[in-house]
Amino acid sequence: xxxxxxxxxxxxxxxxxxxxxxxxxxxxxxxxxxxxxxxxxxxxxxxxxxxxxxxxxxxxxxxxxxxxxxxxxxxxxxxxxxxxxxxxxxxxxxxxxxxxxxxxxxxxxxxxxxxxxxxxxxxxxxxxxxxxxxxxxxxxxxxxxxxxxxxxxxxxxxxxxxxxxxxxxxxxxxxxxxxxxxxxxxxxxxxxxxxxxxxxxxxxxxxxxxxxxxxxxxxxxxxxxxxxxxxxxxxxxxxxxxxxxxxxxxxxxxxxxxxxxxxxxxxxxxxxxxxxxxxxxxxxxxxxxxxxxxxxxxxxxxxxxxxxxxxxxxxxxxxxxxxxxxxxxxxxxxxxxxxxx
Numbered sequence: 093x094x095x096x097x098x099x100x101x102x103x104x105x106x107x108x109x110x111x112x113x114x115x116x117x118x119x120x121x122x123x124x125x126x127x128x129x130x131x132x133x134x135x136x137x138x139x140x141x142x143x144x145x146x147x148x149x150x151x152x153x154x155x156x157x158x159x160x161x162x163x164x165x166x167x168x169x170x171x172x173x174x175x176x177x178x179x180x181x182x183x184x185x186x187x188x189x190x191x192x193x194x195x196x197x198x199x200x201x202x203x204x205x206x207x208x209x210x211x212x213x214x215x216x217x218x219x220x221x222x223x224x225x226x227x228x229x230x231x232x233x234x235x236x237x238x239x240x241x242x243x244x245x246x247x248x249x250x251x252x253x254x255x256x257x258x259x260x261x262x263x264x265x266x267x268x269x270x271x272x273x274x275x276x277x278x279x280x281x282x283x284x285x286x287x288x289x290x291x292x293x294x295x296x297x298x299x300x301x302x303x304x305x306x307x308x309x310x311x312x313x314x315x316x317x318x319x320x321x322x323x324x325x326x327x328x329x330x331x332x333x334x335x336x337x338x339x340x341x342x343x344x345x346x347x348x349x350x351x352x353x354x355x356x357x358x359x360x361x362x363x364x365x366x367x368x369x370x371x372x373x374x375x376x377x378x379x380x381x382x383x384x385x386x387x388x389x390x391x392x393x394x395x396x397x398x399x400x401x402x403x404x405x406x407x408x409x410x411x412x413x414x415x416x417x418x419x420x421x422x423x424x425x426x427x428x429x430x431x432x433x
Contacts (some may be wrong), residue, residue: 236253250269251267267426376390
């Protein structure tokens with residue numbers, strides 16, 4: 093009896109262990125059924141995030157970018173305008189760059205601070221003349237890449253973001269093309285809004301800069317259109333036509349707020365060639381608000397907007413102590429950059 097009891101006891105122990113093991117396996121299977129998908133998704137997310145981070149760095153670092161980058165500014169801008177009009181999704185990747193002599197060479201060149209773009213804004217009294225003499229320290233230098241899902245077109249823009257600061261703590265930001273130096277936007281921060289009470293006029297607001305820059309908003313549009321290759325560089329008849337018709341007269345029929353029928357009637361009444369009429373039809377600008385002027389630049393059937401966000405009132409000629417905070421540039425480009433947001 094003792095041996096039989098021992099056998100039965102041993103069998104019961106074995107069965108009990110089987111039950112425990114079976115129950116454990118079932119519990120594990122149930123747990124896996126619930127949690128395995130989540131674990132897989134988390135692992136996938138980790139992998140995807142890692143791949144995205146690496147691909148963004150590769151988008152910035154791969155040397156082939158500069159060799160396949162579209163050299164024509166007109167084509168770059170046209171492709172971008174077409175992509176935006178076609179509801180393409182655009183993305184941005186960035187990488188910090190080590191400050192070196194290449195940056196200094198660009199900043200103090202005819203493409204940047206001594207170029208037509210900056211000079212025009214200084215002559216318009218939107219930036220101080222002292223800008224050419226001020227000493228800056230570079231606080232940030234980044235490379236940005238704007239690209240879409242359409243990889244057959246390559247990246248849209250390879251950009252340099254340069255942030256400088258003067259001894260008074262004022263900040264000067266530049267967004268430029270890393271390949272050809274084209275300035276897509278500038279922004280100043282930390283400047284006092286200077287105004288003289290005796291010059292304040294409710295109807296004045298911020299229109300004076302047009303007269304300081306040239307005779308009308310039309311000349312500003314022409315400068316932007318030529319600089320950003322929205323009209324042919326050889327279109328010298330732009331200025332000839334403006335002189336013939338009168339800058340202010342063209343301004344009256346060129347604003348986007350002008351009624352289409354009224355504009356059509358005026359254009360029909362002008363005794364001009366078809367190519368000159370086509371040029372007039374391209375000239376469009378409007379006042380977005382009291383501080384913002386917008387110049388619409390044509391690229392094929394689409395357009396991009398050159399925006400000038402200016403202080404409401406500036407009462408005296410600019411100098412290093414009085415120029416105000418401004419943002420000027422291609423809206424669809426600089427709004428992609430966090431430092432310009």
